[in-house]
Amino acid sequence: MxxxxxxxxxxxxxxxxxxxxxxxxxxxxxxxxxxxxxxxxxxxxxxxxxxxxxxxxxxxxxxxxxxxxxxNFRTVNTGQYGGIGAVTRQIGKRTVVTMIMEGFAAQRGGLKIGDEVLKIDQVELARVTSEEAGALMKGQLGTAVSLTIKRPGESEPITLSFKREKIKVNNVPHFAMLNEETGYIQLTDFTPDAGKEVKNALVSLKEKGAKKLVLDLRGNPGGLLMEAVNICNLFIPKGKLVVSTKGKMPDHNFSYETLNAPIDTEIPLVVLIDRGSASASEIVAGTLQDYDRAVVVGEKSYGKGLVQISRPLSYKAQLKVTTAKYYTPSGRCIQVLDYSRRREDGSVSSVPDSLKKSFKTTKGRVVYDGGGIDPDLLTVNQTYHPIIQVLFESGYLFDYATSFTAKRSAPTDIKSFQLTDADYNAFVQWMKDKPYDYTTNLDEDLHRIKEQAKREKNYDDIKVMLEKIESTVNEKRKNDLLVYKDQIKQALEADILSRYFLEKGYVEAGFKYDEELAKSIELLAKTDSYNKILMNN
Structure with missing residues (x-):
């Protein structure tokens, strides 16, 4: 009953x-x-x-x-919009051009990184929000737009005219040969044509002599599931399961297999991931790991194993809704948070280790579900000091790069460029009268100790000691520009090289500082070590 x-x-x-x-x-x-x-x-x-x-x-x-x-939702999902091919950001009350996309109207029309946009058509940007300014830049294909800009070194504003065109943000902003044998592909999105862009990059690198490959998925938040299937298809045979989805409704249960002949099923492959690699990135990394087709290097990935679709609503609105979970070929779901079982306060917990299940790759290696993709070779990503963030947000790095490049011609190539000690000391001098402040973990710990001491009524007993520590910390902070010189130089060099070589310069400027990339190159050079990881020996 x-x-x-x-x-x-x-x-x-x-x-x-x-x-x-x-x-x-x-x-x-x-x-x-x-x-x-x-x-x-x-x-x-x-x-x-x-x-x-x-x-x-x-x-x-x-x-x-x-x-x-x-x-905006459509732009994020398709990577396409009507515009001129310029990226801007707000620094204080200024709207400045931070990147020019190659081959589009902004580059052809003479816009430069470092230009401050004063007006779009006749609208003064000082009077609108950054969101409104972004909307003004975009528009119908073929329509005209004029930008009034303030260019460093010019006494009067300049007006430039453009025609909006179809802008497609590349999923692969950069690929290159790292050495005579090793190719590199950076994949930052999974919008339409992601698989095609990776394929074209792979074919081009093989023509240049690439016999080994690094596929960089760090910071890639994911996107279209089918593009993840297409990318896996480049490296594994036709007819192989890539991912399956399971939801409440049977019509959301699908199995996605590779549909085409692969490009190369033998080339040694490293997939780089980090905490920002999510969703479709995890499908690619997890599938290639399950088939023992690649060595995954980096940090544990984000852990998003949920699938969304969009549905139309009344008045041209839309709903993006989670309909299923996805599973890699070995059967694991990498979703880290269980939203169906919230605590009383509404917070969500991770899947506990005791409930995680083990699965096996094709060659018998043990992998686990319930918490992102675990790399085969774990690395610790570089931690940046808070001074880097405040120098970026305040625009000091950007403005110094603008003044630096205005006085110098472009270097012959990216690899040979490096700021000298004299160059860096000039930056330190330039910063002497610039106000900036930041909070470190130590500052927060001292604040917590002080507040706890006040609550426990013993602050007066340790007040002199705490003030002495704070004074020492503040005094040492004056030297942070020198203490964290290497990190600041890295950020400055990237900004400077972007002025000369655009996206290519910005990406490749970081190669010589990239420890994860260096370990990937080293691993690919040691065939025995690479094979040993895949054979679980």
Missing amino acids: AVILLVAANSPSERYFEIAKNLDIFATLFKEVNALYVDEVDPGKLMRTGMDAMLASLDPYTNYISEDEVE
């Missing part, structure tokens, strides 16, 4: 009644609040707050997208 009652309570008619009842309650509640609340309320804003809170209780990836936000 208990079983019969349980089934009846969960019957479709009972469920539909619950939905209708709660929708009616919500509608009447909203009507009464709107009519009776002491202050005027914005109905649209109030409703949006309710919808966002409702969806946030499910997971962070299920979102309502209003009509006003649909265009």
Whole structure:
């Protein structure tokens, strides 16, 4: 009898009644609040707050997208928009050009990194938000747009005119030969044509003599699942399972196999991942790991094993909703947080180690689910001091790079460029009258000790000691520009080289400082070590 009652309570008619009842309650509640609340309320804003809170209780990836936000949502998913091919950011009250995309209107029309945009058409950017400025830059293909800019070294503003065109943000912003035998492909997104771009880069590198390859997925947040399948297909045979999805509804259960002949199933391959590698990146890394087709190097990945689709709503709005979990060929789901089992305070816990299951790769290596992709070769990513962030956000690195490049011609090549001690000392001198501040972990620890001492009524006993420590810390901070010289130089060189070589300069400037990349090159050079990892010996 208990079983019969349980089934009846969960019957479709009972469920539909619950939905209708709660929708009616919500509608009447909203009507009464709107009519009776002491202050005027914005109905649209109030409703949006309710919808966002409702969806946030499910997971962070299920979102309502209003009509006003649909265009940005489409841009993120397709990597395409109507514009001129310039990237800008806000530094204080200035809107500055930070990157020029090769081959587009901005480059052809003479816009440069370092230019400050004063007006877009006749709209002064000082009077609008950064979001509004971004919207002004974009528009219908073929339409004209003029930028009034302030260029360092020029006494008067300059007006440049452009025609908007279709801008496609590359999934592969850069690929190159690292040495005579090793190729490198940086993949930063999984928008349409990601697989095609990786294929073209791979073919080009092989033509240049690449016999080994590094595929860099660090910081790649993912994107289209099918593009992950296409990329795996370049390295594993046709007809192999890449990923399967399982959801509540049977029509969301799919198995995705490789559909085409591969490009190269033998080339030694390292896949670089970090904590920012998520979703489709984890499918690629996990699948190639499951088939023992690549050695995964870096940090444990993010752990997003959820699949979303978008559905149209009324008034041209959309819903992005999680419909399934995905599983790598060995059967593991790498989702790290269980949103279906929240704590009483609403927080979400990771899958405990005791509940993680083991699986085996093709050659019998043990891998685990429930927490991202574990690299075969674990590395510790470089930790940057807070001074780097504040120098970036304040625009000091950017402005110094602008003044530095204005006085010097381009270096002959990227690899040979390096700031000399004299160059760096000039930067330190330039910074002498610049205000900046930042908080370190030590500052936060001292603050916590001070507050705890006050609560426990013994602050007066240790006050002199704490003040002495704080004074010492503040005095040492004056030397941070010298103490963290190597990290600051790295950031400065990247900014400087981007002025001369655009995206290529920015990426390759970091190669000589990249420890994970160096370990990947070293591993690929040692065939026995590479094979030993894949054979689990």
